[in-house]
Amino acid sequence: MLPGGVLDADGRGHDTVWVRELTGRDEEVLADRRFRSAAAQVTELLARVIVRVDGLDAPVDRELAAAMLVGDRDYLLLRLRQIALGDDVHQVVRCPSPACGEKLDVEFSIAELPIRRVDAVRARYELTLSRPAVSGDDLSGRIVLRLPTGTDQEAIAELVALNPAMANTLLYSRIVLEVGRGRGLSEEAAQALPLGVRHELAAFLDETAPGPDLRIAVQCPTCGVDVAYPFDLESFFLTSGR
Numbered sequence: 001m002l003p004g005g006v007l008d009a010d011g012r013g014h015d016t017v018w019v020r021e022l023t024g025r026d027e028e029v030l031a032d033r034r035f036r037s038a039a040a041q042v043t044e045l046l047a048r049v050i051v052r053v054d055g056l057d058a059p060v061d062r063e064l065a066a067a068m069l070v071g072d073r074d075y076l077l078l079r080l081r082q083i084a085l086g087d088d089v090h091q092v093v094r095c096p097s098p099a100c101g102e103k104l105d106v107e108f109s110i111a112e113l114p115i116r117r118v119d120a121v122r123a124r125y126e127l128t129l130s131r132p133a134v135s136g137d138d139l140s141g142r143i144v145l146r147l148p149t150g151t152d153q154e155a156i157a158e159l160v161a162l163n164p165a166m167a168n169t170l171l172y173s174r175i176v177l178e179v180g181r182g183r184g185l186s187e188e189a190a191q192a193l194p195l196g197v198r199h200e201l202a203a204f205l206d207e208t209a210p211g212p213d214l215r216i217a218v219q220c221p222t223c224g225v226d227v228a229y230p231f232d233l234e235s236f237f238l239t240s241g242r
């Protein structure tokens, strides 16, 4: 059961997905470094291992895997990892405190990760901002947007490493469908959004999008700083088989 669901052409969500067990051939896909981005690699993997989506009258292919919500893709990766290699995850990361930088062990169990589930995923969400998105346009406080998918992840993948703010600009220009009475956002318009509005969009996605919560809280044993570190599921998954 996906935390969200795969939307069909009529905007209905389907949340029961069947996957097969990972094989050596999948491990080869995971180890292949020729993919453009980790997101593209996840799309390829999911297109291979999803057997069917109940009630969905569409072939399981890359297009379907890419159209899935980010949180649903993350959830499937976690479940596949759990089925193949068990529940416990152990990873060594660097303490983010610049004065410290020591290695620290991160351990958690996949079964303990909180997962936000939604009753029915929607093709569009309406959001009322605390202020207009475009100054002088009073109607622009109303925004219609959709939730980010694998296709969006693939589109912004390069920018995420280079400049996360530019990645957000591109993401908002992709997922915002209406602003006030106008149609979506150009990249320029997304860039011109007041910072407060961009934060409201980010907070809305954070509170609304279904999927596992990948923020792991640990304390550095060397300097004692509390680290709430966003677990990089894609790179973890893509390297753990190597």
Ligand SMILES: [Zn+2]
Residues within 6 Å of the ligand: 095, 096, 097, 100, 101, 102, 220, 221, 222, 223, 224, 225
């Ligand atoms: Zn430290």
